[in-house]
Amino acid sequence: MKKPVKVLITGAAGQIGYALAPQVARGAMLGPDQPVILHLLDIPPAAQSLEGVKMELIDAALPLLAGVLTTTDVDEATQGVEVAVMVGGFPRKAGMERKDVMAKNVSIYKSQASSLEKNAAQGVKVLVVANPANTNALILKENAPSIPAENITCLTRLDHNRALGQVAEKVGARVTEVKNVIIWGNHSSSQFPDVAHGTVGGKPIKEAIEDDEWLKGEFVSTVQQRGAVIIKMRGMSSALSAASSACDHMRDWIHGTPSGTFVSMGVFSDGSYNAPKDIVFSFPVECKGGRWSIVQGLQIDDYTAGKLKATGEELVEEKALALQCLEEQS
Numbered sequence: 001m002k003k004p005v006k007v008l009i010t011g012a013a014g015q016i017g018y019a020l021a022p023q024v025a026r027g028a029m030l031g032p033d034q035p036v037i038l039h040l041l042d043i044p045p046a047a048q049s050l051e052g053v054k055m056e057l058i059d060a061a062l063p064l065l066a067g068v069l070t071t072t073d074v075d076e077a078t079q080g081v082e083v084a085v086m087v088g089g090f091p092r093k094a095g096m097e098r099k100d101v102m103a104k105n106v107s108i109y110k111s112q113a114s115s116l117e118k119n120a121a122q123g124v125k126v127l128v129v130a131n132p133a134n135t136n137a138l139i140l141k142e143n144a145p146s147i148p149a150e151n152i153t154c155l156t157r158l159d160h161n162r163a164l165g166q167v168a169e170k171v172g173a174r175v176t177e178v179k180n181v182i183i184w185g186n187h188s189s190s191q192f193p194d195v196a197h198g199t200v201g202g203k204p205i206k207e208a209i210e211d212d213e214w215l216k217g218e219f220v221s222t223v224q225q226r227g228a229v230i231i232k233m234r235g236m237s238s239a240l241s242a243a244s245s246a247c248d249h250m251r252d253w254i255h256g257t258p259s260g261t262f263v264s265m266g267v268f269s270d271g272s273y274n275a276p277k278d279i280v281f282s283f284p285v286e287c288k289g290g291r292w293s294i295v296q297g298l299q300i301d302d303y304t305a306g307k308l309k310a311t312g313e314e315l316v317e318e319k320a321l322a323l324q325c326l327e328e329q330s
């Protein structure tokens with residue numbers, strides 16, 4: 001039996017936490033032979049609910065689950081964790097943009113960054129899910145200077161998976177046949193879902209679909225607006241798909257992407273593809289040996305360059321707004 005890995009889930013009494021904890025304990029994130037100890041954090045008003053989640057995890061008799069720690073103390077929660085999935089925060093409600101939850105959420109990420117830096121295992125891999133995901137990840141990075149920037153990422157894999165799903169539905173293919181779509185930029189409605197380098201059953205997506213109007217119009221807006229539509233339909237934001245995509249993100253980061261396949265991750269920008277530097281931007285990445293690298297050399301036409309510019313500008317604005325919120329709170 002392998003040594004268990006300590007996995008932190010913040011906001012664990014919430015709806016994503018409830019969907020995510022059993023998936024991690026079933027091996028969907030770290031592998032089918034990797035035992036885990038879950039560190040579940042929430043705030044004091046959710047403490048009882050968190051205990052209920054722990055009871056259910058025990059009741060499920062999950063073979064890979066080597067322990068569950070529930071706590072409302074962030075320093076206890078971050079102790080020795082090798083993987084941290086940051087879900088805690090306030091979700092957006094119908095009619096709100098992700099920026100509207102900014103002030104509430106960025107301050108959480110500032111304080112939890114310091115705790116992770118102090119207590120997490122060396123080499124901790126961090127995935128920020130809570131919105132505004134890119135900017136929360138940036139604030140976490142700025143406030144945990146001893147954690148390498150490459151170890152702090154945000155979730156745009158849900159948007160990536162949504163794009164795969166839309167293409168598969170359109171052509172009537174299995175989702176596994178669709179590869180190499182890209183989500184560029186922000187996990188917001190300014191993101192650009194790009195199929196120019198993607199294939200379905202080995203054929204370029206553009207040739208398989210033969211409907212440029214759909215690809216430039218309905219496809220893009222469906223992926224961009226999917227989060228808002230789910231909120232309208234369910235009265236709550238996506239949870240099972242967010243949890244499943246968080247597992248995909250971490251699994252590929254740790255275990256690698258198949259040769260020739262890339263996925264989308266929000267990572268600290270080095271200015272590739274003219275994205276602004278010093279923000280967390282979603283790029284196409286390949287993963288190997290526990291590290292991600294941005295896929296280089298993709299041809300970008302003027303239309304796509306314009307979309308990348310717009311989403312990059314939004315992230316620069318979000319960063320300024322976040323810093324302003326933090327200054328006002330200090």
Ligand SMILES: NC(=O)c1ccc[n+]([C@@H]2O[C@H](COP(=O)([O-])OP(=O)(O)OC[C@H]3O[C@@H](n4cnc5c(N)ncnc54)[C@H](O)[C@@H]3O)[C@@H](O)[C@H]2O)c1
Pocket residue numbers: 010011012013014015016017041042043046087088089090091092108128129130131132133155156158159187237238239242
């Ligand atoms: N990146 C993505 O693809 C994506 C997808 C879906 C949802 N989200 C975001 O994920 C976040 C969680 O969504 P949800 O539906 O699970 O919300 P939820 O309200 O059901 O759960 C959030 C939990 O976080 C807890 N929390 C609040 N402040 C905390 C703190 N300081 N420390 C620890 N826990 C804290 C709350 O008590 C709650 O239990 C939201 O910000 C949502 O917008 C992101």
Ligand SMILES: O=C(O)C[C@H](O)C(=O)O
Pocket residue numbers: 091092098131158187226227228230237238
């Ligand atoms: O859109 C939201 O606010 C929730 C989440 O980010 C999503 O994409 O489903």
